[in-house]
Amino acid sequence: xxxxxxxxxxxxxxxxxxxxxxxxxxxxxxxxxxxxxxxxxxxxxxxxxxxxxxxxxxxxxxxxxxxxxxxxxxxxxxxxxxxxxxxxxxxxxxxxxxxxxxxxxxxxxxxxxxxxxxxxxxxxxxxxxxxxxxxxxxxxxxxxxxxxxxxxxxxxxxxxxxxxxxxxxxxxxxxxxxxxxxxxxxxxxxxxxxxxxxxxxxxxxxxxxxxxxxxxxxxxxxxxxxxxxxxxxxxxxxxxxxxxxxxxxxxxxxxxxxxxxxxxxxxxxxxxxxxxxxxxxxxxxxxxxxxxxxxxxxxxxxxxxxxxxxxxxxxxxxxxxxxxxxxxxxxxxxxxxxxxxxxxxxxxxxxxxxxxxxxxxxxxxxxxxxxxxxxxxxxxxxxxxxxxxxxxxxxxxxxxxxxxxxxxxxxxxxxxxxxxxxxxxxxxxxxxxxxxxxxxxxxxxxxxxxxxxxxxxxxxxxxxxxxxxxxxxxxxxxxxxxxxxxxxxxxxxxxxxxxxxxxxxxxxxxxxxxxxxxxxxxxxxxxxxxxxxxxxxxxxxxxxxxxxxxxxxxxxxxxxxxxxxxxxxxxxxxxxxxxxxxxxxxx
RNA sequence: GGAGCCGUAGUUUAGCUGGUUAGAAUGCCGGCCUGUCACGCCGGAGGUCGCGGGUUCGAGUCCCGUCGGCUCCGCCA
Numbered sequence: 273x274x275x276x277x278x279x280x281x282x283x284x285x286x287x288x289x290x291x292x293x294x295x296x297x298x299x300x301x302x303x304x305x306x307x308x309x310x311x312x313x314x315x316x317x318x319x320x321x322x323x324x325x326x327x328x329x330x331x332x333x334x335x336x337x338x339x340x341x342x343x344x345x346x347x348x349x350x351x352x353x354x355x356x357x358x359x360x361x362x363x364x365x366x367x368x369x370x371x372x373x374x375x376x377x378x379x380x381x382x383x384x385x386x387x388x389x390x391x392x393x394x395x396x397x398x399x400x401x402x403x404x405x406x407x408x409x410x411x412x413x414x415x416x417x418x419x420x421x422x423x424x425x426x427x428x429x430x431x432x433x434x435x436x437x438x439x440x441x442x443x444x445x446x447x448x449x450x451x452x453x454x455x456x457x458x459x460x461x462x463x464x465x466x467x468x469x470x471x472x473x474x475x476x477x478x479x480x481x482x483x484x485x486x487x488x489x490x491x492x493x494x495x496x497x498x499x500x501x502x503x504x505x506x507x508x509x510x511x512x513x514x515x516x517x518x519x520x521x522x523x524x525x526x527x528x529x530x531x532x533x534x535x536x537x538x539x540x541x542x543x544x545x546x547x548x549x550x551x552x553x554x555x556x557x558x559x560x561x562x563x564x565x566x567x568x569x570x571x572x573x574x575x576x577x578x579x580x581x582x583x584x585x586x587x588x589x590x591x592x593x594x595x596x597x598x599x600x601x602x603x604x605x606x607x608x609x610x611x612x613x614x615x616x617x618x619x620x621x622x623x624x625x626x627x628x629x630x631x632x633x634x635x636x637x638x639x640x641x642x643x644x645x646x647x648x649x650x651x652x653x654x655x656x657x658x659x660x661x662x663x664x665x666x667x668x669x670x671x672x673x674x675x676x677x678x679x680x681x682x683x684x685x686x687x688x689x690x691x692x693x694x695x696x697x698x699x700x701x702x703x704x705x706x707x708x709x710x711x712x713x714x715x716x717x718x719x720x721x722x723x724x725x726x727x728x729x730x731x732x733x734x735x736x737x738x739x740x741x742x743x744x745x746x747x748x749x750x751x752x753x754x755x756x757x758x759x760x761x762x763x764x765x766x767x768x769x770x771x772x773x774x775x776x777x778x779x780x781x782x783x784x785x786x787x788x789x790x791x792x793x794x795x796x797x798x799x800x801x802x803x804x805x806x807x808x809x810x811x812x813x814x815x816x817x818x819x820x821x822x823x824x825x826x827x828x829x830x831x832x833x834x835x836x837x838x839x840x841x842x843x844x845x846x847x848x849x850x851x852x853x854x855x856x857x858x859x
Numbered sequence: 860g861g862a863g864c865c866g867u868a869g870u871u872u873a874g875c876u877g878g879u880u881a882g883a884a885u886g887c888c889g890g891c892c893u894g895u896c897a898c899g900c901c902g903g904a905g906g907u908c909g910c911g912g913g914u915u916c917g918a919g920u921c922c923c924g925u926c927g928g929c930u931c932c933g934c935c936a
Binding site: 298300301302303304305306307309316318320322323324337338351352354355357359360363380381382383384387389390391392393394396443445446447448466469491492493494495496497499619620715716717718719720722825826827829831 | 860862865866869870871885886887891892893894895896897898899927928929930931932933934935936
């Protein structure tokens with residue numbers, strides 16, 4: 273049908289007869305001569321229809337409108353002196369049309385192809401038109417290259433691509449499951465996998481040694497700009513490994529993907545403990561494209577004449593007093609804007625936002641009078657502020673302070689444009705094994721099959737127990753995570769005990785896994801990379817929908833297919849399902 | 860579950876303290892035009908102001924509800 277793609281042609285083809293097919297990107301009718309920009313996935317080339325060359329072709333060209341599909345036969349020629357268009361890759365040449373066939377017409381478009389000012393709602397309804405934009409093709413071309421490169425890396429390193437079930441068993445832990453009713457088993461349900469976690473561990477027990485899969489995962493939780501209900505993980509698992517072995521393979525894989533995107537990644541990627549990330553950046557996924565590290569100043573308020581501050585400083589295990597020095601902030605933030613920063617942190621539980629402005633004539637701010645001379649001097653020594661800086665303070669319960677100060681740090685970096693271009697990877701390691709739930713009971717931070725660091729095992733202080741888990745963070749996004757798994761029954765029992773899970777409960781919930789571990793399970797561990805987020809960052813967008821061909825809206829519907837939708841009564845009957853809507857309307 | 864922002868020709872939008880026929884740009888249709896590439900010039904058509912109620916002599920505008928989209932909090936082992 274075609275001899276070339278549009279941008280395959282260049283000056284070397286001058287004089288050649290070619291056949292091209294594609295879409296009419298635009299046309300310019302000059303009464304006599306008609307110009308058509310023909311587009312395919314590679315780009316654009318200009319066609320010229322001149323009645324002097326072919327009356328019939330010109331008559332066809334006269335009928336052409338935007339986004340018509342046409343095929344042409346023509347001859348490549350130089351555009352001539354002064355007529356080159358440097359904006360086009362093919363701007364030096366054009367194709368003189370000898371024959372033209374309109375293969376398909378196009379209705380008036382709901383929006384101009386490539387117009388990103390249009391409502392996303394409309395673009396999603398006509399996603400196939402939105403995807404015609406060459407910029408969109410570029411994203412999916414990148415996604416394809418990156419994922420193939422990572423696949424190849426894993427293949428070359430002994431990882432076997434194995435598919436695991438999509439119809440599987442609901443597990444009570446973790447995110448809400450998407451359920452699929454069983455026709456054959458009345459009243460029973462499959463769950464779509466939140467990840468292939470348990471299956472990949474079983475493959476290790478099976479002795480496959482190294483597994484990977486580019487797997488769709490499903491979580492029925494509320495959406496965000498970087499979260500879709502179905503998403504893709506590059507999932508991997510390996511046997512007879514420790515944390516460094518897994519990290520080395522992941523770094524190799526990510527590097528391969530990165531290089532496929534024409535980026536360079538220097539390995540090894542730096543590592544930071546969970547503790548340091550929380551204390552310095554107030555987040556377990558710190559954005560390291562800018563500084564603004566928090567500094568501990570709780571000791572400087574032990575002698576404060578303010579009762580509240582002095583009290584906070586008394587319990588240095590449970591409380592925090594953090595300082596965030598922002599260079600030049602005094603010139604950037606007005607009084608009113610500083611108030612706005614305060615109401616920003618209040619949303620995250622802050623009682624207020626104290627700050628000290630460093631002026632020509634000294635320190636200004638309510639906190640100054642609550643500090644002793646000696647403490648103030650120590651503060652200056654510790655932070656070394658300069659005139660024009662503002663030091664922000666967060667004080668109170670550890671978890672709350674770290675959270676809102678971490679958010680403040682990011683907000684200020686955005687406000688003051690402190691975020692550098694580029695990619696900053698970091699491994700977060702030494703995660704706590706457990707955290708306290710609302711009632712103060714231990715719950716797993718990762719999942720209950722994560723290997724605890726037994727050197728830190730402490731029945732009395734479960735919050736101090738570390739796990740052998742690691743997250744990969746890029747520019748403030750968690751792009752993946754993994755762990756070494758428990759492969760011994762006695763340790764697994766200890767963990768279940770800690771979680772208050774009885775043997776019967778464990779057997780009922782995860783019996784098949786525990787069984788498997790008792791038949792000669794090798795030490796093993798793995799990792800899963802969030803492919804969508806990774807591609808999102810490589811595509812320089814902050815919206816995961818941009819890198820998913822047919823994404824869902826925030827209410828998890830597909831505007832193109834209108835899924836989800838009601839189904840026929842007969843379908844429900846076969847599935848033994850009766851629908852009961854909240855308003856008491858029966859279906 | 861909660862908070863905020865948004866919804867007006869095909870599209871992007873203007874529309875003030877409620878007041879004649881809801882205005883513009885672009886797209887679309889028709890005419891003219893042989894070197895444009897955001898082609899140009901002339902003319903024309905095109906609006907349930909998301910939907911439903913209410914207040915009012917009168918609602919795109921005010922109030923209540925509802926639907927949809929986006930961002931965030933909760934949630935996401």
